[in-house]
Amino acid sequence: MVKKSIIGVTLLVLSGCSQLxxxxxxxxxxxxxxxxxxxxxxxxxxxxxxxxxxxxxxxxxxxxxxxxxxxxxxxxxxxxxxxxxxxxxxxxxxxxxxxxxxxxxxxxxxxxxxxxxxxxxxxxxxxxxxxxxxxxxxxxxxQVKERIRLDDIDAYYRCLGIRCQYIHYGFRPGDATVHYQLTP
CATH class of the missing domain: 2.40.50.140 (Nucleic acid-binding proteins)
Structure with missing residues (x-):
């Protein structure tokens, strides 16, 4: 039930973003x-x-x-x-x-x-x-808004393990992508 509620709210928010x-x-x-x-x-x-x-x-x-x-x-x-x-x-x-x-x-x-x-x-x-x-x-x-997404799945799994090496190493520049979104 909680999953359905989260999905419903997410769809409502996303549909509001694309309206004229x-x-x-x-x-x-x-x-x-x-x-x-x-x-x-x-x-x-x-x-x-x-x-x-x-x-x-x-x-x-x-x-x-x-x-x-x-x-x-x-x-x-x-x-x-x-x-x-x-x-x-x-x-x-x-x-x-x-x-x-x-x-x-x-x-x-x-x-x-x-x-x-x-x-x-x-x-x-x-x-x-x-x-x-x-x-x-x-x-x-x-207005142009920038969103930076870090795609480092390997670091995610390292953090789930016993040691969280991601905090010490930081992200690598090749792991980031920039997405542009237009907002009123």
Whole structure:
């Protein structure tokens, strides 16, 4: 009975970690989540709901809105950008009102939900680029958390024995792996 309770609590906690934040909900049940679809068919997707994310390249506060230039990364079902993936291109997201440039600084991870409305011509360096434009109705800035996992099964078994040699030897650098997790 205790094992079933522990498993139930664990599943509840894990399912809470993968849910889509309320700020990234859209009216459409299946919004566009792949920028390559937008780039390949810009006219066919105008006015449709999107949920896109990536790395902020620049932020500019205008009189009544904020303009974010975002290097798009694929997102999972919970809206988290995949930090291991290659960028898919860039898009512009307009947020209503003022967005603090500290919170929305270049290099931070963000996801936006809104509608596609046209495009803007700009430049990346000296290269002319056509940016799809998203008018965001919601957004989520993601924090990167590091988890270090020590995989030293041999040390675990040595500690279960009569002598606990692990305390004296410490862990070996080759035994550690770093996992990155995105959190709101």
């Amino acid at each position: 934040p309320e700020s990234l909900q859209t009216a459409a049940e299946q919004p566009i989540t792949d920028l390559t679809m937008v780039i390949e068919n810009p006219q066919g997707v105008q006015g449709k709901d999107v949920r896109l994310g990536g790395v902020i390249a620049s932020v500019v506060n205008e009189a009544d809105r904020t303009r974010l230039e975002i290097a798009s990364l694929p997102t999972d079902q919970s809206g988290r950008p995949d930090i291991q993936a290659k960028p898919q291109g860039r898009f512009i997201a307009y947020l209503d009102g003022f967005a603090d440039p500290i919170e929305y600084a270049a290099g931070k991870l963000v996801a936006v939900a809104g509608q596609l409305r046209g495009s803007e011509i700009g430049q990346i360096g000296h290269f002319d680029y056509t940016y799809p434009v998203v008018f965001a109705q919601g957004q989520q800035v993601w």
